[in-house]
Amino acid sequence: MRKVFVETENFGxxxxxxxxxxxxxxxxxxxxxxxxxxxxGKTTTVNRWAVQNSAIFLRAKREWTAGWxxxxxxxxxxxxxxxxxxxxFQRATEALAVRQSTFAVEKRTFALVLDEADHFSRSQRIMETIRDLSDSMDLVTILVGMGRIRHNLTAYPQISSRVGPGQRVEFQPASLADVTKLIAELSxxxxxxxxxxxxxxxxxGFSREIKESIAIIERFGRRNGNGPDNPVTLRALRGQILGANRATGQPIIVPETV
Known part of the structure; x- marks a missing residue:
C-alpha cells in the first residue's frame, strides 16, 4: 500500500x-x-497539518492535570x-509568545493542537488554563476529540464563545467518492x-476498515497478476474475506452471488 496522504472530504x-x-x-x-x-482520520489529518505547519501537537492523557x-x-x-x-505557566506563556512572534514575522499562523481532548474537556482547571494561555496572546488552539467536546464546552460559556462561526468541524464517514479516491491513491x-x-x-466509511480491505485486495491482485488492464473485480473475490465487522469482529465475506 502506498504511503501517501489522501485529501478526503473531511480534510476539506x-x-x-x-x-x-x-x-x-x-x-x-x-x-x-x-x-x-x-x-x-481526525488524528492523522490534524497531526499531518501540525507537522507541516510546525504547530505544537500534544496528545492528552486520561489522568492529565493542569500541571501535567x-x-x-x-x-x-x-x-x-x-x-x-x-x-x-509563565514559562509556557513566554515560550509560546516567542514562537508566535517568529511565525508572525513570516506571516504564518502558529497553533497549539490538543488531541484526545475528551480526556480533559470536563476539567475546569485544565480548560481555564488553556483559555488563559490562548487569551494571553490570541493563540490559535485546536481541540480534537470524539464528540463529547461540544457538549462539555457548554459548561464553560466563556470558553465555548471563543469557538467562532465555521470553527467547529465534525468528521464524517467517508463517502463513496472518498473511498474510490482512497483506493485509487493507496492501492x-x-x-x-x-x-x-x-x-x-x-x-x-471508517479509515481503518477501508485500509484493511485495500491490503487484502492488494495481496489478491499480486497473486493473480492484476494490472492496469485487468483490475480486481468484486466477482473475482467471491467467497473471500474482505474485512471484519467493526461491531462484532466477525469476518465479512464477499457473497458468492455477486
Missing amino acids: RFHGALKAMERRGAAESCLMVVDGLPGL FLDDLLSALNVSPPHSFKAR EVPVDADLASFVHQISG
Missing part, C-alpha cells in the same frame, strides 16, 4: 475551518473544535519546567468500481 472540512479561523473578526475567537467518531499539561507543553517547547504552577493494484462500492458499504 478541516481546511475550510482553518480558513474561517484566519478570517475571524474577533481575535479572541481563536479556538477550533474537531470531533467525530473514532476511526475517521503544562509539563508536556514545556517539554514540547524544549523548556525545562520549574517547580511551581505559576512559574510553569498498488487497480480496483473496479463495483469492488470500491462494496468496500464503501462494508467499511461504514
